[in-house]
Amino acid sequence: MAAPTKFDTIAHAVVEAVGGKDNINSATHCATRLRLTLKDRDKADKAKVESTKGVITVVESGGQFQIVIGNDVSRVFESVVANEGVSGEGGNASGGIGARLIDLVTSIFTPFLWVLAGTGLLKAFLATAVAFNGDIATTNTYAIFYAAADATFQFLPIFLAVTAAKKFKANQWVSIAIAGALIYSQTVALDALGGVTLYAWAGAGESLDFFGIPVIMPAYLSAVIPVILAVYVQSKFEIVLDKVLHSSIRNFVSPMVTVGVIVPATFIVIGPISDWLGTMLSEGVNWVWGLSPLVGGAILGGLWQVFVIFGLHWGFVPFMVQDLSTQGYSLLTGPLFAAVLAQGAAAAAVFIKTKNKDLKGVAGPAAISGIIAGITEPAIYGVTLRLKKPFIYGVIGGAIGGAIAASGGSAAEGFVLPGLITLTAAINIGNFTLQLIGTGLAMVIAFTLTLVLGFKDIPEEEEAVGDEAFDELDVEVGAPVEGTVIPLAEVADPAFASGALGHGAGIMPTSGTIVAPVDGEVITAMPHAYGIRTKGGLEVLVHIGIDTVKLEGKHFEPKVKQGDHVSRGDVLCEADIAALGAANFDTTTLVIVTNTKEGNHVTMSTDAKVGGADYLLTVVR
Incomplete structure (x- = not known):
């Protein structure tokens, strides 16, 4: 039996983190994202998925749990289907009409996206050859290559x-x-x-x-x-x-x-x-373009990567393909080269400026992928959006460059992913000089603003430790709420009581004010449950009540969101304990240490009653 590949490892970790194959209705993928339709979203641990090596981030949009992986997504998808037993037939996304339309477009177009993009790239190369030597277009060799490039679209x-x-x-x-x-x-x-x-x-x-x-x-x-x-x-x-x-x-x-x-x-x-x-x-x-190509180009050039973040860019695909089939080009594609290459340039500037070795290691390849091939999601999620300011600089550059390109009526002839190697797809439509000026200026603006105005760098010691077990000395965990302490084995939920989800304790609350038991970053923020990772990597889960996920947030008032940094005693949530009890829900609040290594152990306070933030547990290495 062959050893598992790195793609098999990613696939298995992702499937387990979203609740197992039984929680997945279907799977599909696009250029960089593994798209899962889940049966129960609350069974999926978003933070655990994001901490998987090989996963860039997770986006929830269009009724799908979208896992951004990058260029290797197709191989991970193959392993999810072949080795994990997940259906690859696609499924129906939940949500409104917009979400369903996006799901429809992605399901129909993404399976052959790379073939469409690859043959479009071949047409771009042919256009470049003709631009240098027009006689090439009269040769048999050109005719055969053109048939190969154009057949997919025809x-x-x-x-x-x-x-x-x-x-x-x-x-x-x-x-x-x-x-x-x-x-x-x-x-x-x-x-x-x-x-x-x-x-x-x-x-x-x-x-x-x-x-x-x-x-x-x-x-x-x-x-x-x-x-x-x-x-x-x-x-x-x-x-x-x-x-x-x-x-x-x-x-x-x-x-x-x-x-x-x-x-x-x-x-x-x-x-x-x-x-x-x-x-x-x-x-x-x-x-619409005829009314003001400058405005249209600025809007699309500026917002295109925002659309990419939420997966909304797929809503434009039918319009683009329809334009290509009726007139041979789409004006919507003109500003996209500036939008895409600007983000790549911003990532390149981060690569030069950051002192964080890990961030530098992400920014370099992401910049190359974004600029050369037009795949910007690694740059967005791994670099520019993570640092915020470089993403904004890229948007500014994309808007200005997109407006210039659109003003000359520039557009791509084929369906291509906008990048440096496909730029010549726009050589025959509109003013190609303005396209080059707009795209070049977009890159210069994004690169210069990132390099000169800068961003808040990530110190080496503040980097997350991923899914490794904690690396601290003994850690004290406080009580998240006032109440009576209950040994974990005595709580009413078998999964928690068994210790399968980690070690800890329960508290029968007398108050609805839920506070942070440790200092750290909020890695999970649901109305009824909060996960916090300490600086050393210890992960602590606070779960308010048993089966309270069924309330879908009713009777809970969250005070923090994912990504926030909290100190022990900071308020995480206000819960209406009386209303929970009246609705026949067990209000036991659980404190679980979810990532202790074998050999580590958790000791519990001997006090029968505790106050919010009082000592409750000690995690001993």
Whole structure:
């Protein structure tokens, strides 16, 4: 049996930290994030996930628990599915309509993102070659390379059919057949139409009908919306067929009937409506851009990385791809080079200026990844956003540079991740000189502001110790609340009483004021539970009541948030103990030391009653 790889180790640690595979509905991933749909969010230990070596940070957005890993996310995802037994089919995110739309877009587009980006990069290289020598575009070699680069985008409906079928739980092969029929209409000549395609026949003004019903034939190569809607309708139609068809004929009659119904329905209704909708979206973007490209470029250039933080940037993908399919470029892509490279430049300045060796070790590779390849999440979460000011400097540079690039109508021809190696994708659209000026100025502004105005550096000794056990001498832990002390083995919750979650004690509270039992950083902040890590790495959990997670924050008034630094005795939360008791909840408040090594032990106070912050436990190395 092969030894586990580092990706297997990360995958296992993450799955365990979010409550095990039984707490995961489904998993998927995008360029840098492992996206989990959890059954019970409260079973997930965000701080433990973030402390896993190889994890950059955790973002909760779009109804998903998103774990930012970086360029190796696909390998971690593979291990999560193959070795941890988690479903990789994707799932439905919880939340409002916005969250569900973002989830829909990420589920459908991210599985083939790297292929789309890679072939887009190849087109960018070809554009660079033609810019230096126009005769290259007339050679057979160029034609073959261009076919390789352009095929993915031209046959995009096939890719979309596969991922949409997984998302909507439709028959994948039937979905491909439907998408194939759409592409067929524009690529294969028919003798019945005089040796031309359906698309060419309709485009020449000839009458095209289906049993007398007029058919409008838009272009389906590169189309996005038609195939997604067609597969969605297919998934609903198949449910009906599964109910009415006998099992003896279902396997071959269902595909026959589905293709025979959905393809004509798409040509007659779904396709024309989708084409009209897509055209309106594309024209809408161009109209808004036409009002003030400077303002549009400044907004998108400045806020793009903010959108990335919350995963909202995926909401722009359908607009961009639709623009690419209708006009060959998207104006929305013009300001993004400035936005992305500015964050990379800010990270580069941090690399030069910081005296923290660990931070320097993160900032260098993150800057290279952001500037060269356009992957900025390691730079954002590991460096600029962590230090706050460099992120702001990057936003300022992105806004100014984005405005300049947009003012010249710059845009990328293909779907590329905006970075230095893909910059030439914008060489043929708009004013490329202004694109270079805008992007260059964005980098200079972000780099200079970070280097000159600086930031609050992270001292070496204040670095978190991750998931290692504590490295202090004997540590005294105070009581988080006034009340009567209860040995841990006697509390009503079996998981806590067994000591499986750590050693400690319980307190039957007489007050609702919950205070910090130790000095340290708040690493977990839920209404009913708070985790604190001391400077030496000891981790202490304060859990208010038994099963109080079910109240979803009712009767609790938090006074701190994750990332805050507290001193022993500082108020963490005000809890309505009387209301908890009236609702039939056990109010026992638990104090658990969660990361003691084997050989260490926890001693408990012999006092029957304690006051808030009074001595309760001693952790002995």
